[in-house]
Amino acid sequence: MPAMFISIAIEDSVHKDQELCNRLVSMCPVDIFEISEKSQLITVEENLDECTLCNLCIEASSDEQIKIEKLYRSDSN
Ligand code: SF4
Numbered sequence: 418m419p420a421m422f423i424s425i426a427i428e429d430s431v432h433k434d435q436e437l438c439n440r441l442v443s444m445c446p447v448d449i450f451e452i453s454e455k456s457q458l459i460t461v462e463e464n465l466d467e468c469t470l471c472n473l474c475i476e477a478s479s480d481e482q483i484k485i486e487k488l489y490r491s492d493s494n
Pocket residue numbers: 425444445446447448449467468469470471472473474475485
């Protein structure tokens with residue numbers, strides 16, 4: 418059965434809005450976002466597969482700013 422995994426793309430404009438970055442970090446129920454040392458919004462790779470597709474992050478931003486892609490990996494084993 419193909420395994421689903423998530424890829425989240427963060428548009429550059431998000432990084433310019435520190436308030437939005439902080440909101441995204443605090444609202445994601447599974448801690449997918451964090452602020453890097455350079456004050457950029459980044460994703461926590463090891464938490465990506467915990468994404469519940471709740472869309473809170475998309476609703477908090479414009480849908481062009483955060484994009485969630487569902488990817489499938491076909492593991493034949
Ligand atoms: S969809 Fe929900 S769980 Fe997934 S990254 Fe956005 S806020 Fe977090």
